[in-house]
Amino acid sequence: MNKNHLLSLIENQKLVIVGGSGGVGKTTLSASIAIQAALEGRKVAVLTIDPARRLGTTLGFRHLGNKLHYISDQKLKPLQKRPGGSLAACMLDVKGTFDGIVSRYAPSSFIKERILLNPFYVQLSEALSGTHEYMALEKIYEIRSSQEFDLLVLDTPSSDSFLQFLEAPLRLKSFLDRDIVRWFSTPRETTIGRLACAAFGKQFSSALSLLNKLAGGTVLADLANFLTDFQSLFEGLRERTEEVEQLIKDREASLFLVTTCEVITTTQLHQLLEPLKAFELRLSGFILNRTLDSLQSKSPSMNPLELALSNTAKRIITQQEQLKKRLKKEQPKVPIFEVPLLKKDPSKIIDLAQLSFTE
Amino acid sequence: MIGKGGVGKTTLALAQAAYLSSQGKRVLLVEIADRSSVSTLLGIPPLAYEITSLESSLSAIKITGHEALKEYLMRQVRIEKIYRLFFENRPMRYFFDAAPAIRDLMILGKIVHELEHPKSGKLFDHIVVDTPATGHGLFLFKTPGIVEKITRFGPIFQRAFHIQSILESPDITSIHVVTLPRPIVITETLELSLSLKKLKLPLLNLFVNRLIFSQKKFSAHEIAAFSQKTQDPTLQLLSGRFLNELRELKRLEKLSKLPLHIFSEIVETPTLNQLADWFGKAFS
Numbered sequence: 001m002n003k004n005h006l007l008s009l010i011e012n013q014k015l016v017i018v019g020g021s022g023g024v025g026k027t028t029l030s031a032s033i034a035i036q037a038a039l040e041g042r043k044v045a046v047l048t049i050d051p052a053r054r055l056g057t058t059l060g061f062r063h064l065g066n067k068l069h070y071i072s073d074q075k076l077k078p079l080q081k082r083p084g085g086s087l088a089a090c091m092l093d094v095k096g097t098f099d100g101i102v103s104r105y106a107p108s109s110f111i112k113e114r115i116l117l118n119p120f121y122v123q124l125s126e127a128l129s130g131t132h133e134y135m136a137l138e139k140i141y142e143i144r145s146s147q148e149f150d151l152l153v154l155d156t157p158s159s160d161s162f163l164q165f166l167e168a169p170l171r172l173k174s175f176l177d178r179d180i181v182r183w184f185s186t187p188r189e190t191t192i193g194r195l196a197c198a199a200f201g202k203q204f205s206s207a208l209s210l211l212n213k214l215a216g217g218t219v220l221a222d223l224a225n226f227l228t229d230f231q232s233l234f235e236g237l238r239e240r241t242e243e244v245e246q247l248i249k250d251r252e253a254s255l256f257l258v259t260t261c262e263v264i265t266t267t268q269l270h271q272l273l274e275p276l277k278a279f280e281l282r283l284s285g286f287i288l289n290r291t292l293d294s295l296q297s298k299s300p301s302m303n304p305l306e307l308a309l310s311n312t313a314k315r316i317i318t319q320q321e322q323l324k325k326r327l328k329k330e331q332p333k334v335p336i337f338e339v340p341l342l343k344k345d346p347s348k349i350i351d352l353a354q355l356s357f358t359e
Numbered sequence: 360m361i362g363k364g365g366v367g368k369t370t371l372a373l374a375q376a377a378y379l380s381s382q383g384k385r386v387l388l389v390e391i392a393d394r395s396s397v398s399t400l401l402g403i404p405p406l407a408y409e410i411t412s413l414e415s416s417l418s419a420i421k422i423t424g425h426e427a428l429k430e431y432l433m434r435q436v437r438i439e440k441i442y443r444l445f446f447e448n449r450p451m452r453y454f455f456d457a458a459p460a461i462r463d464l465m466i467l468g469k470i471v472h473e474l475e476h477p478k479s480g481k482l483f484d485h486i487v488v489d490t491p492a493t494g495h496g497l498f499l500f501k502t503p504g505i506v507e508k509i510t511r512f513g514p515i516f517q518r519a520f521h522i523q524s525i526l527e528s529p530d531i532t533s534i535h536v537v538t539l540p541r542p543i544v545i546t547e548t549l550e551l552s553l554s555l556k557k558l559k560l561p562l563l564n565l566f567v568n569r570l571i572f573s574q575k576k577f578s579a580h581e582i583a584a585f586s587q588k589t590q591d592p593t594l595q596l597l598s599g600r601f602l603n604e605l606r607e608l609k610r611l612e613k614l615s616k617l618p619l620h621i622f623s624e625i626v627e628t629p630t631l632n633q634l635a636d637w638f639g640k641a642f643s
Contacts, residue, residue: 022492023365023539119509123460207445211454214435215461216513223454263627265365267399296591305577305585309594309601312571312624319627343599345541 006256006337006357007036009284013254015140015247016153018287020258021268025289029258029339030155031059032352034087037151039353041082045143048155049092049136059089059349066096068143071349079353088149090139097135098125105233120226137244138237144247254284256337261288261320273330283334286327287357290341292316335359360566361555362537363547364492367568369396370625371537372489374638380417381635384484387477388419389470391491391499395421402628410478414631420473424462427469428455435514460505461515467502467522474525497551500526500558526560533563536617540567540604545611552615565617567608571601573623579605 010016010033018030027048034046045068059071068088076087099116106112115121136154143152212220247253259269269286276283294317295310327336337357346352360372369390376388387410390397395405397419406421413419429442436442445451455462474486490496503523510516526532534555538548548565555562579602586598612619622641626633 021365022363028543120458123458123505123509207448207451210435210445211451214513215515216510219510219513222509223458264369264396264399271395292596293593295593297594303585305581305598306589306594308572308576309585309597313593313597341596341600343596344603345543347542 005335005359006033006285006287007040009335010037010151010254013252014144014151015250015253016151017156017248017253017255018154018258019156019255019272020287021265021272024258024260024265025339025345026258027155028346028352029256029287029289029355030153031089032346032355033357034089034151034153035076035079035349035352036355037153038076038085038087039079039081041085042151043084043086043149044151044153045088045090045149046153046155047090047092047136047139047143049157056089056091065091066093066100075349079350090143092136092139094135095125097138101138101233101237105236106229107232111229111232114225115229118222118226118229120223121230134241137241140247141240141244144244249280251282253282255281256285256287257283258287258289259323260290261316261323263319266319266323266326283331285335285337286331287337287339288320288323289339291320291338292341360488360535360537361490361496361551362492363544363551366537366539366544367622368492368537369400369489370634371535371566371568371622371638372487373397373400373631374625374634375535376417376419376485376487377414377631377635378638378642379485379487380414381632381639384416385481386417387473387483387486388413388417389473389486389488390419390421391466391489392423392495397421397489400628401631410473417631422466422469424459424466427465428462430472431465431468431518458509460502460509463499464502464506464515464519464522467499467526468518471522471525474531497554497558500555500560504558529561532561534560535564535566536562537566537568538611539569540607540611542607545607545614548611549614552617562617565611565615565619566622567611567619568622570604570608570621570623571597573621 016030016033018026018033020026030046030048034044038044068090071087071089073081073086076085102112102115102121106115136156140152140154143149208220257269257272259265292313295313297310324336327334337359339355339357342351346355360368360375362368373388376386380386388397390406398405401413403413406419408421408423408426410418410420429446432446433439433442436445470486470488473483477483490499503519503526506519507516507523510519536548536552536555538544552562552565582598582602582605586595586602589595589598608619608621620641622637625637629637
């Protein structure tokens with residue numbers, strides 16, 4: 001039993017990624033890890049990719065936006081913060097970050113405006129599947145390169161998009177490497193896709209004209225414009241992506257998977273473990289959230305309320321023991337940290353600072 | 360059925376579908392995109408893009424954007440060979456990758472198609488849709504509007520327009536928001552309801568899931584008294600938590616204008632009958 005073992009485990013880490021399926025408490029635990037590291041004297045930034053606004057609520061911001069907000073020293077001091085420690089938080093705003101990239105890399109303000117107004121850009125920057133993960137990479141890069149922080153805690157979206165997040169560097173790279181942009185865009189002054197037709201034959205031009213008919217005549221022109229303009233951003237993006245990819249795989253990065261002991265979340269955890277192997281990521285620990293201590297009274301009670309509560313407790317405890325056994329068997333080297341169930345889910349900084357991660 | 364991740368959307372969608380089917384209705388349960396929660400919950404093989412019967416009057420399907428798009432395009436070109444020639448090539452796949460809104464629209468399109476032209480020729484009485492968690496779920500509902508903006512005219516524009524009109528119609532669509540009796544989740548749920556209202560979607564019910572146990576069984580007084588009295592820290596914790604949940608329910612009753620339906624824990628890996636029962640009791 002070591003109360004703060006998780007904190008000492010990440011003492012020398014620069015990036016902590018917190019993953020897991022929806023509703024298991026990733027945001028709360030990310031915030032708690034960040035606060036506790038800050039109290040130990042580290043300069044910490046916590047970034048949430050989850051589109052919900054939880055982190056802001058938890059840390060007491062009314063509007064947690066795309067920029068890093070520092071939590072005032074006054075809030076942290078009463079918690080006996082060691083000198084030097086600080087905590088900043090930010091919520092990934094996909095559109096804001098995307099707009100930022102466009103502004104930074106666009107070769108001219110004319111092209112910048114044209115991209116920002118293009119309907120393809122508008123929907124891509126609002127869509128969550130895909131874009132979200134790229135923007136998270138960009139934000140990680142931004143925070144890392146500011147060199148203001150020595151620890152970045154990353155609260156990821158729920159499982160399926162978590163995998164997409166890990167795949168993002170790879171996908172972005174293959175996207176950038178493909179000469180596909182040319183297929184749609186090079187001959188845009190003439191007929192769209194003439195070049196592509198040379199490469200793909202007549203059926204491609206038939207497909208394009210059918211698509212034009214289905215989607216309205218301006219769609220392909222919009223796409224061609226968008227891709228050509230967007231191409232000008234690619235080089236800068238590619239470099240960053242490679243750096244972030246390195247950062248994620250670095251020895252100084254750790255990944256924790258959060259789960260609760262319900263059958264559904266346990267199943268989802270296992271569905272996540274399999275594909276994870278492909279990412280060369282070091283799994284630093286499981287965090288088993290909302291655990292219960294075993295009952296003290298062994299004798300069955302006559303009081304129906306006590307009986308009902310005991311049965312609920314027993315069910316939860318059996319499940320958590322089964323899960324621990326299974327994880328220990330499957331991943332004997334990976335430590336399991338337990339965070340106890342509380343009367344009320346922690347929602348204030350002081351609660352988060354006191355949360356224990358017991359191994 | 361919409362709500363943030365982990366609140367039990369799938370359980371409730373499945374339970375509602377099972378309940379409606381037990382009332383003699385023909386029901387289709389729809390699971391969206393790359394999830395496989397329905398099959399996990401029931402302990403059956405993953406659903407596919409094909410209507411499968413779970414019970415006499417209850418069927419289920421998993422709709423992915425890719426397959427829905429293929430079906431739509433197939434309806435336009437009619438011949439599989441032509442579809443493959445035209446659309447199963449890298450540039451085309453790329454085009455649709457660059458337009459996730461069109462792909463997501465096709466998911467809604469497939470649901471509308473099953474509503475209006477079911478393959479069997481016999482209309483479903485109800486289609487219950489288990490949507491992805493908040494963020495993606497909201498985007499899904501925004502897609503008709505987004506696609507209308509991208510295309511501006513043409514058949515896909517008209518399709519988007521039609522889908523939007525069905526989503527907005529309170530006679531056809533009703534949105535159920537799922538939440539948990541926990542402070543932060545409730546705050547988020549209220550925000551989600553606002554966003555849905557802005558999209559002009561007809562909100563109907565608020566389902567509060569996973570109360571430790573049914574509130575009808577024990578009064579708050581009784582629980583408070585027990586919490587004071589008990590010597591066992593675990594039981595004290597659970598009873599204290601239950602009291603807090605009841606408090607959150609009260610808060611929600613005050614803040615939300617939607618009718619509340621309250622669901623307590625259900626057994627793990629329930630059968631369809633148990634689900635239907637569970638839903639019926641809380642709903643009536």
